[in-house]
Amino acid sequence: MxxxxxxxxxxxxxxxxxxxxxxxxxxxxxxxxxxxxxxxxxxxxxxxxxxxxxxxxxxxxxxxxxxxxxRGIKLRDLSRLYEARHLLEEPVARLAARRVTSAQLDRLDWICDRIDEEIAEGHPYEAVEYDHEFHLEIAKSTDNRFLAESVNKLNCGSLRIWYLAHSRLGMETVNEGHRAVKAALVERDADKAASLVSQHIDTSYARQMELQKLDTSTYKPTPITPP
Incomplete structure (x- = not known):
């Protein structure tokens, strides 16, 4: 890209x-x-x-x-990583629901279309990069550059594990959560947007746990409590 x-x-x-x-x-x-x-x-x-x-x-x-x-992410770090995503991205979604512009909503639609195209072409890396761009665009929609920078850095550190999940577990349903969040932003429903972001993060976490079951060599098998 x-x-x-x-x-x-x-x-x-x-x-x-x-x-x-x-x-x-x-x-x-x-x-x-x-x-x-x-x-x-x-x-x-x-x-x-x-x-x-x-x-x-x-x-x-x-x-x-x-x-x-x-930089790697071990299994013992995953629960804390996803905990951080919940703490950061749910309030970001609430704020974005109040501040997002029509142009930014159009941009989110465009990104979702690109994700669908990359999934159809079987391009997990490109799909992951657009996935990252989707979450970053929501953060930018808060009109708060500090939140956008924080979301960018946190999710940049996650791209490798997203890629592993996309390439090994499939990508067919990953964009459904994005489109649901975008629809909540269109409705300006802050509670719904935050709830859907929370569900999306939980789904991503569950995929990481499934990936670990398939290949225990990917992570160190330390028991953790889901966030």
């Missing part, structure tokens, strides 16, 4: 972002400059600038004076 006309740094960013989400750069893998230069062909400066942005967006961890590495 790299848009045309991007700078070398932006091209490097999108290439590395995709590689992380689809697992070409594995969880906890060290991101050595020499390896990235050889594999992706961008210069040292674009690679390093891309890594800084990826660290800011929670895709990687970049310790001071050490090699950055791909």
């Amino acid at each position: 790299t848009p045309p006309g991007r700078t070398k740094t932006e091209q490097a960013y999108f290439a590395l972002r995709r590689a992380i989400v689809v697992g070409d750069l594995a969880e906890d893998a060290p991101l050595d400059d020499a390896m990235l230069l050889t594999r992706y062909g961008y210069g040292r400066t674009p690679i390093r600038e891309a890594l800084k942005r990826l660290a800011d967006e929670q895709f990687i961890t970049y310790p001071p004076h050490r090699t950055p590495y791909v």
Whole structure:
């Protein structure tokens, strides 16, 4: 999904972002400059600038004076991750129901159409990226950039596990929740929008639990309590 006309740094960013989400750069893998230069062909400066942005967006961890590495999510972290989504995205949906504009509602419709197209084409990565864009657009609809930045960072850190679920469990029904939330925003029903977002998050969490049952090597099997 790299848009045309991007700078070398932006091209490097999108290439590395995709590689992380689809697992070409594995969880906890060290991101050595020499390896990235050889594999992706961008210069040292674009690679390093891309890594800084990826660290800011929670895709990687970049310790001071050490090699950055791909940020992973263990099973023991999932309940806290989804707890954070509930605490952040439900109030965001309430506020969006009161502030969303007609243009933003049209944008949400457009994103849902793109998700359906990518699902029909069997493109889980592209579908996941549009999924992320849908949640971000709702946050932008609050007219509060701090909320939008928070939702963006939280869900950027989730894209890899969303991709795993979409690619292994199927994507046929994932867009139904999006369209239901959008309809609640059209109705300006804050309670309904928040409730539907909560259900959507719970469904995503349940898919992660199902994925763990299929492949216990994906996560460390530590018992957790659902949020």
